[in-house]
Amino acid sequence: MRIIQSTAVLATLLFLGFASSVSRAADEDGVALAIVYDTSGSMGDKVRDSNGNPAPKYVIANRALEAIARHVQSFVTNAAADNPRRVQAGLFVFADKGARQAIPFGPFKEESFRSWAQSFKSVSGGTPLGAAVNAAGATVLNSGLTRKHVLVISDGESNVGLDPAAAMAQLKGKADQKETALSVHFVAFDVDAKIFDGVKKRGATVLSAANELQLNSQLEFILEKKILLEEEESPTKK
Numbered sequence: 001m002r003i004i005q006s007t008a009v010l011a012t013l014l015f016l017g018f019a020s021s022v023s024r025a026a027d028e029d030g031v032a033l034a035i036v037y038d039t040s041g042s043m044g045d046k047v048r049d050s051n052g053n054p055a056p057k058y059v060i061a062n063r064a065l066e067a068i069a070r071h072v073q074s075f076v077t078n079a080a081a082d083n084p085r086r087v088q089a090g091l092f093v094f095a096d097k098g099a100r101q102a103i104p105f106g107p108f109k110e111e112s113f114r115s116w117a118q119s120f121k122s123v124s125g126g127t128p129l130g131a132a133v134n135a136a137g138a139t140v141l142n143s144g145l146t147r148k149h150v151l152v153i154s155d156g157e158s159n160v161g162l163d164p165a166a167a168m169a170q171l172k173g174k175a176d177q178k179e180t181a182l183s184v185h186f187v188a189f190d191v192d193a194k195i196f197d198g199v200k201k202r203g204a205t206v207l208s209a210a211n212e213l214q215l216n217s218q219l220e221f222i223l224e225k226k227i228l229l230e231e232e233e234s235p236t237k238k
Contacts, residue, residue, distance in 0.1 A: 027180070030086030032143035033072070033227060034105060034136035036129070037065065038154040038189070039093045043123040045155075047190045048211040057155055057190060060212045062117040064153065064219055065091075069113035071220070075228045076108065088143050091116060092136045094125060097161050099132035105139050129154055130162030133199075137171040137182055148175075149227045150184045153219075157195040165198030172202070185222045189215055 043061065046054040072087055079085040090105030091113065102120075103112050133150060140148045158164050168184060175182045185205040186196050193208040200206045205226055209215035 027144055027146045028086060030088070030145035030147065031075075031227060032140045032145040032148045033087065033089045033108075034092055034140045034150050035065070035068070035089070036092045036099070036132045036136050036150060036152040036154070037061065037102070038127065038129070038152075038156065039120075039123055039125070040127045040156055041124050042127075042156050045190070050212045050216075055212070056123075058120065058123050060215060061153055061189065062120055063212070064215050065117040066114050067216060068151075068219060068223065069110045069117075071223050072108055072228070073110040086145060088145055089113075090136075090139060092132050092139075094128050094132060096125070097128050097131065099128065099135040101135075101139075105143075126160040127154070127156045127158050128160035128162075129156075129158035130164040130167040131160070133164050133184065134162060134167040134170060137167070137184065138174065141171070141174055141178060141180065141182055146180075147227070147229075148180065148182045150182065151219075151222065151227070152184070152186045153189055153215075154186065155189040155191050157191070163198065164196070165202055168199050168202040168204065183226065185226055187215065187218050187222070 043058040044056050047057055047060065049055040049060055072089065076085050076087055087108040088106060089108040090101055091103035092099045093102045103116055129152070133152060136150045140150060171182055184199065186199060186207070188196055188206065188208040190210055193206050196204070196206045205222060207218040207222070209218045
């Protein structure tokens, strides 16, 4: 009887191990990107644009979002014909004490991001940043692509609901359960980056930008060096 029970237990463990390896292998190579865009009232305040003139932060951020979309589209378009690049993306914004998907997460479509950025002009309310990061991260973790990222553009400290550092701790637990990894990147726009020390201690990238030129530069750095990793995909130079 003990031999039979031991054999059954061993078979179960082997099956579970096999199922786990199948689950891990199911993820396909590609980039899953959720962008959290701060829509709080303070995004109506003005900073210097690329010409040195004062402009509302959301207007500058809209242009930055369009630039992100162009960059991602270029990444997809410039792939080798025999090795296409897969990208899934979505846009998360604040909604009362939580977040909502302004652009539903799915196969990346440049036009969706460009259209939203060109039409958005209504900033209001507080900063439920933790809830937004949690929603964006959970969505990305459910993606079937290997490289999972959340990119946050925010000009303020979370002041509604879940703390961002607590959100990252929750997401880390979910990522561990799925035996995967999630990378989170913050750009502190016209705000002291120290307010994001909590998420930095939990592994997030945190960069600051005081104006449009700096915002574009920091976002380009994150896209190239942290998210898309184009240089790592390039053939080795001889």
